[in-house]
Amino acid sequence: MGCDAELKERKKNGTFVGKFAKNCHFYGYEARLATPSKFDACLAYATGHLVCNLVEQGYTGMMATVSNLTAPVADWVCGAVPLTSLMKTNVVAGRLVPMVKPSEVTLESYPFKAFAAHRHVWAVEDAYRKPAGPIGNDRTVTLYLESLERKHTASTLLPHEREAELRALVRELVLDQSEFVTQRLAWQPELPPILRGVFKFVETDLPQTASPEEIPTLKGLFPVLFEHSAARLKLVPNSNDEGMATGRTLRIGVVLSGGPAPGGHNVIAGLFDFLKGRNIDSKLYGFRDGPAGLVACDYVEVTEELIRPYRNQGGFNVIGTSRVKIESPAQMKASADSCNFLQLNGLVICGGDDSNTNAALLADYFLREGVKTAVVGVPKTIDADLRNDDVEMSFGFDTTSKLFGQMLANICFDCSASHCVYHFVRLMGRSASHITLEVALQCGPNYCAISEEVKEKNQTMMQIVSDVTDIVVERFKRGKNHGVIIIPEGLVEFTCDVASLIGEINEVLAAKKLEDPTNVREFLSEVNKKMFDMLPEWLRLQLLGERDPHGNVRVSLIESERLVAALVEAELRKRPEYKAHFRYQCSFLGYQGRCGLVSNFDCTYCYALGFLVGALVDAEKTGYIAAIKNLISIPEDWELGAIPLTSMMNIERRKGKDVPVIQKKLVDLQGAPFKTFAAKRSEWAFADAYPRKDEVACRFHPTCDSINVTLILERGGQPAHKRLRLHN
Numbered sequence: 105m106g107c108d109a110e111l112k113e114r115k116k117n118g119t120f121v122g123k124f125a126k127n128c129h130f131y132g133y134e135a136r137l138a139t140p141s142k143f144d145a146c147l148a149y150a151t152g153h154l155v156c157n158l159v160e161q162g163y164t165g166m167m168a169t170v171s172n173l174t175a176p177v178a179d180w181v182c183g184a185v186p187l188t189s190l191m192k193t194n195v196v197a198g199r200l201v202p203m204v205k206p207s208e209v210t211l212e213s214y215p216f217k218a219f220a221a222h223r224h225v226w227a228v229e230d231a232y233r234k235p236a237g238p239i240g241n242d243r244t245v246t247l248y249l250e251s252l253e254r255k256h257t258a259s260t261l262l263p264h265e266r267e268a269e270l271r272a273l274v275r276e277l278v279l280d281q282s283e284f285v286t287q288r289l290a291w292q293p294e295l296p297p298i299l300r301g302v303f304k305f306v307e308t309d310l311p312q313t314a315s316p317e318e319i320p321t322l323k324g325l326f327p328v329l330f331e332h333s334a335a336r337l338k339l340v341p342n343s344n345d346e347g348m349a350t351g352r353t354l355r356i357g358v359v360l361s362g363g364p365a366p367g368g369h370n371v372i373a374g375l376f377d378f379l380k381g382r383n384i385d386s387k388l389y390g391f392r393d394g395p396a397g398l399v400a401c402d403y404v405e406v407t408e409e410l411i412r413p414y415r416n417q418g419g420f421n422v423i424g425t426s427r428v429k430i431e432s433p434a435q436m437k438a439s440a441d442s443c444n445f446l447q448l449n450g451l452v453i454c455g456g457d458d459s460n461t462n463a464a465l466l467a468d469y470f471l472r473e474g475v476k477t478a479v480v481g482v483p484k485t486i487d488a489d490l491r492n493d494d495v496e497m498s499f500g501f502d503t504t505s506k507l508f509g510q511m512l513a514n515i516c517f518d519c520s521a522s523h524c525v526y527h528f529v530r531l532m533g534r535s536a537s538h539i540t541l542e543v544a545l546q547c548g549p550n551y552c553a554i555s556e557e558v559k560e561k562n563q564t565m566m567q568i569v570s571d572v573t574d575i576v577v578e579r580f581k582r583g584k585n586h587g588v589i590i591i592p593e594g595l596v597e598f599t600c601d602v603a604s605l606i607g608e609i610n611e612v613l614a615a616k617k618l619e620d621p622t623n624v625r626e627f628l629s630e631v632n633k634k635m636f637d638m639l640p641e642w643l644r645l646q647l648l649g650e651r652d653p654h655g656n657v658r659v660s661l662i663e664s665e666r667l668v669a670a671l672v673e674a675e676l677r678k679r680p681e682y683k684a685h686f687r688y689q690c691s692f693l694g695y696q697g698r699c700g701l702v703s704n705f706d707c708t709y710c711y712a713l714g715f716l717v718g719a720l721v722d723a724e725k726t727g728y729i730a731a732i733k734n735l736i737s738i739p740e741d742w743e744l745g746a747i748p749l750t751s752m753m754n755i756e757r758r759k760g761k762d763v764p765v766i767q768k769k770l771v772d773l774q775g776a777p778f779k780t781f782a783a784k785r786s787e788w789a790f791a792d793a794y795p796r797k798d799e800v801a802c803r804f805h806p807t808c809d810s811i812n813v814t815l816i817l818e819r820g821g822q823p824a825h826k827r828l829r830l831h832n
Contacts, residue, residue: 170182234285252270291707294740298341339745369414371710406423455484486501496735499713500698508531565601569675672688729752
């Protein structure tokens with residue numbers, strides 16, 4: 105808030121002209137009971153043996169100590185010091201009391217010196233680095249630097265010699281690539297064998313998503329593409345000389361569009377390897393900052409040197425991304441000019457439903473204007489709402505849901521250890537609740553709201569609050585005053601009372617152009633006035649805050665988990681049978697998952713997608729989205745192909761116009777994932793059915809070979825409760 109206010113002042117005096125977008129995070133409870141690192145596991149185990157020896161030898165009032173911790177475990181030095189030697193006195197309630205003195209950061213310490221030497225560079229440069237995490241063999245940077253500091257204290261080195269050693273260690277620890285990342289970069293995803301050989305595409309029939317009444321409108325919106333690309337494509341081995349040519353020089357451009365999703369770098373890596381493996385003279389160009397770069401013809405050639413540090417790594421930062429939509433005639437022409445300038449055979453767009461809708465419009469425009477560039481889409485979204493029977497999964501969902509599952513499992517462990525706190529956790533997913541449902545299946549929370557079910561039952565926010573309150577009261581009667589409540593990001597838009605209020609606020613603000621948005625209340629209906637008045641003031645301000653390009657409230661900024669927690673607290677005051685103190689903590693799991701270390705599944709899936717879109721461009725197929733089926737099997741058995749983007753379209757009325765929109769896949773209340781959850785939730789409400797520590801280690805970490813529960817259940821594979829236990 106302070107930065108926001110200061111930048112507004114600087115805008116007034118002309119010293120700041122940009123746009124300031126912010127998101128706030130607190131890292132705490134997700135880490136307190138995480139799976140221990142190898143170092144912590146060894147240290148704790150050694151300390152356990154050490155304290156037993158101290159007791160056995162009759163020592164008391166001692167603190168077990170292990171030193172020389174940067175050395176191999178065999179060289180650690182074990183001992184003990186009197187607790188009194190660690191103490192200081194402090195005045196508490198008017199009297200002196202002894203307490204162990206906490207270790208604080210000192211400004212002359214090596215860790216702070218190392219930080220101070222680099223922070224001015226980090227302030228203006230993106231010098232981000234991905235540490236190994238708990239599975240790495242490294243100790244913490246602090247431990248290594250403090251060890252060097254102790255060594256220097258006892259040495260006769262001159263100051264400049266000490267400074268040189270410190271700089272060298274900082275370079276090794278902070279600036280150089282970690283051993284784990286080096287290993288991850290070298291990991292080779294398995295590729296379906298057909299993509300290594302000679303193949304061709306064959307056409308098959310494909311049902312249309314749109315209703316018969318919408319077909320004429322779609323044909324009008326895609327006058328050339330609708331008939332040009334109308335069949336499902338299947339990749340098959342080419343046993344004859346006919347079919348796809350190999351060795352042809354290709355020039356392809358790639359765009360990363362919309363919010364980041366883990367795996368995008370491997371799509372680019374797969375596409376690059378496809379091109380160079382078939383003709384070394386082929387070229388791959390990445391458009392910087394997503395669609396904005398395509399319009400501006402801002403590009404970089406993708407080389408092995410450029411892509412190597414990003415293989416199997418999360419993020420979209422190799423070329424960047426943006427949410428720019430290519431819609432206007434000027435943008436279409438500029439995109440065509442960029443493709444013509446680079447003489448592109450193909451343009452690959454990695455994006456969600458909006459981005460792939462724009463890809464279809466661009467493909468139709470290119471056909472009408474005689475542009476020789478084929479436009480191909482790649483299904484990208486962590487929300488998993490860009491799917492159908494052919495596109496079984498969008499990339500990024502597997503990684504993100506596992507990362508969120510790991511963090512929520514840690515919260516569950518913290519909750520069951522303290523026995524006195526309720527955790528309310530909001531998970532990313534505005535329109536579809538697939539992430540929330542997947543994490544629930546992984547972790548077994550005590551309550552989980554699914555937006556699609558809320559809408560189906562026409563539930564109000566107060567009904568949800570009442571359901572949660574009932575669980576809290578019943579758990580108290582069973583001797584439990586702790587629990588984990590999870591809700592999807594878009595919940596407020598699905599509760600009929602708050603959704604109605606948000607809709608009317610959006611309309612009033614768009615129509616009235618109020619100088620002071622807080623005056624919106626006087627323009628609301630009586631029903632929505634009552635709802636508005638019932639909400640806490642902080643939430644009212646959030647509902648009146650920053651809007652998206654369509655004039656709608658930014659749902660990701662609404663702390664709906666905080667709202668539910670506050671309303672449950674108020675409701676509990678009306679329940680005399682609840683006699684405990686209600687404590688709660690709120691968390692939002694969102695942006696932490698969009699660029700996480702990519703899971704083995706997403707690494708392999710995206711690498712294959714890169715090869716597949718290269719094959720589609722080579723076959724001069726335009727207006728298609730890459731589709732891989734049978735994903736719960738090994739890559740050797742995957743079925744590769746593509747479907748027309750227009751086959752996924754429906755018509756929606758927006759701003760008085762018929763517009764094509766790829767239909768989002770929402771949670772199917774009759775589908776196997778939801779039915780599995782529904783069968784378990786009454787049990788999970790009162791039993792702490794959280795996953796075991798060993799399950800977190802073997803299921804949630806990106807380097808494990810497990811597949812998300814949603815995909816397994818939807819595709820009728822080995823039941824998840826056998827493979828993943830589902831907390832039986």
